[in-house]
Amino acid sequence: MDTRLSFSAADMAEIRFAVSPLWEVLTSFRLLRGAPELPSQRRWAGPARERLAEAGLDRGWLALLAPPGSYVADLLTPAPRTSFPTLEAELAAVRATPPARVRDELGRLAKDRPGLERSPRYRLLYDEPAAMLAKVTAEIETYWELALAPYWQRIRQLLEADLFHRARLVAEYGAGYVLGELHESVSWDDGALRLVRRHCGLLRGQAGSGLVLVPTAFAWSRVLTVSVAPEPPQLAYPARGIGALWEPRPCAVDAVAGVLGRSRALLLQELDTPASTSALAAQFGLSAAGVSQHLTALRDARLVTAHRVGRSVLYARTAVADALLSPS
Incomplete structure (x- = not known):
């Protein structure tokens, strides 16, 4: 089934791009729960899926609201x-969702999953939307720390690069050109955006004016859409370079070792993928204790960041470290 979204001159003037932490939460969670993944994504997905199961988040609020392969709240x-909204700002918007809308979207979820309305979480969210949305956002914050925070710098760099690339194309060729080359399932023709995948729905009557385009690092096989009045419609599309996001990056370790010392240079090289103190020691x-001392020094120099994941802490390289290690 095709969908056509017509654009007026005012709509064209209100097209904009955004990097959304919550879209990355949604798309990455669905990937971990069974959406198709690229071979390169397994470097991230394997450890993240294990942490998700250990924390019980594979059967929590996100599992209720964002099931793979069907409607997502x-x-x-x-x-x-x-x-560039912050996660905190977007979570505040989630908590402010009107109760009537929460119940309506729960009803849509139940249509796709018979018997869902009898589940305890469903009933709690239906009966006490405001109180339970606070629990939903608390779980999202936990998921963020487990699955995305240690990798966010790398992900955000990819999304920002896509955003600035598209913005340049808009300046050179116009918004219609950019809309037509977002994805193979999207085309632009005669003042209308056409979606050719039957699972996509984007209706002007169900949303406000304009369009928000959101690059994502995890939804690589198709575009995703949201149409909720009075907000503008949203279209999330695969970011450019998504296939290379998790590939190991070349490092000029020998040159850096002369400044930082070989042990710290090698630790930075290994932190191309976030790791714990115990894993690095092994x-x-x-x-x-020795690794911890090195990591503390690197953190003080803003070459690594620390992220608590359950009972452990993962260390990740910063953009400063990436630049330092990049071969000239």
């Missing part, structure tokens, strides 16, 4: 208000 993806045959 639109309240999870409020239209971004700015080009990898290099060092004591946990």
